[in-house]
Amino acid sequence: MNHRTVLVGALALTTGLALTGCSSDSKPDLKVTGAFMPQPVGDMAAGFLIVKNDGGTDRLTSVSSSLSDHVTIHExxxxxxxxxxxxxxxxxxxxxxxxxxxxxxxxxxKQRPKQGETVSLELHFETADPIKVDVPVKETTYNPKKQ
Known part of the structure; x- marks a missing residue:
């Protein structure tokens, strides 16, 4: 075997292993951090959080909460x-x-949560199991600084 054949084989194997590690076919591994809800001033509220994924691609498809029968995701x-x-x-x-x-x-x-309380919600995904999150209610103007 010449050096070129060995090199091409080694590169193919390395590339295959690297792509396997990044495969979107692997199971999602989701964690929620940084959740908060500014205290609402009317009959609407917004929620914010980060979903970290150490696994394969997934999609957030809906959110549910006892706070409202009308919870949607917006961009x-x-x-x-x-x-x-x-x-x-x-x-x-x-x-x-x-x-x-x-x-x-x-x-x-259904009620207006106050600063210091928490709101329970459940995130629903295309593949992963739902994740329950207790979201702390912060002051109306709360906006964490990006690191």
Whole structure:
């Protein structure tokens, strides 16, 4: 065997192993961090959080909560907010639901939560099991700084 054949074989094997590690066919491994809800001032509220994914690609498809029967996910593009059907949670990446961007919208609140309370919600995904999150209610103007 010449050196060129060995080199090509080694590169093919290495590339195959690297692509296997990044495969979107692997199971999602999701964790939620940084969740918060600014204290609502009316009958609507917004929720923000980060879904980190150490596995394969998934999609956030819906959110449910006892706070409202009308919980939707919204995206903001070019300063225009619109309802979305789902959001990708990329493999090895994160979905960042943040002020001024994509977020969770609660309308027709059954009650108005106060600062210091928590709101329970459940995130539903295309592949992964649902994740229950207790979201702390912060002051109305709360906006964490990006690191």
């Amino acid at each position: 903001t593009k070019n300063q225009v907010m619109r309802m979305a059907s789902s959001f990708e949670v990329p493999a090895g990446g994160e979905l960042d639901l943040e002020r001024g961007g994509s977020h969770i919208m609660f309308t027709d609140l």
